[in-house]
Amino acid sequence: FILSSCLRVWPTNPKCWLQLRNYLFQLNVSFVLKALSLEAKALLFMDKIARYQEAILQILTEYSKVRYSNLQAENQLIADKENHRYQVVTIGWEGKKFIHDCPMHMDIINGKIWIQRNMTEVDLGLKLMESGVPKSDIVLGFLSPKIRGYSDYAVS
Incomplete structure (x- = not known):
């Protein structure tokens, strides 16, 4: 009804x-x-993108609050909401050495979340699924396309 x-x-x-x-x-x-209608489908897709963006930002915001005891560095959240690109960047000093690193990077491409980089102990795929993102909409972009097929996640 x-x-x-x-x-x-x-x-x-x-x-x-x-x-x-x-x-x-x-x-x-x-x-x-x-x-x-096409209009209704477009609204559904936009809503999906908004939900995925919210999930990504929640995860990255949580990680960006991590503070280091052995470094004079901070994590910065970078979010390009228009192009759907999201990163955490670590900037600071380790003694006399300048640090500029990207421990986490995710994009939304064609309605799927691409994990481009994860140099942390955080299981981003699991965190995304806990936020309601299905495995079929998560791509491990840091794996080669041939290897992605053996993961539990989407290939592309």
């Missing part, structure tokens, strides 16, 4: 849009997507 009534009035009823969106994510049924 929700589906048929919402498809008729969804453009004029934002509340209906939220009900429909929640219904689709709960069922995860592809045939329902076929019934939606």
Whole structure:
């Protein structure tokens, strides 16, 4: 009932849009997507990107708060929300040596989260899944395409 009534009035009823969106994510049924207009599909995709961006920023913000006892360095969160590129950069000094490193880097490409770099003990894939991102939308970009097929995550 929700589906048929919402498809008729969804453009004029934002509340209906939220009900429909929640219904689709709960069922995860592809045939329902076929019934939606291109505009509705675009909104669903945009909502997915927003959820993924929020998950990434939450994880990277948590890590960027890490403080080092043996370095005069800080972690900085860099977020290009327009192009969907997210990094933590470590900047500072180790004695007389300048440090500029990128321990974490994730991108959103074609609706999937690409883990481009992870030089930490944090399991980013697991953290993303705990945030509601399915394995099929997580790509280990730091692995070669041939090796990615052997991981539990998406290939591309």
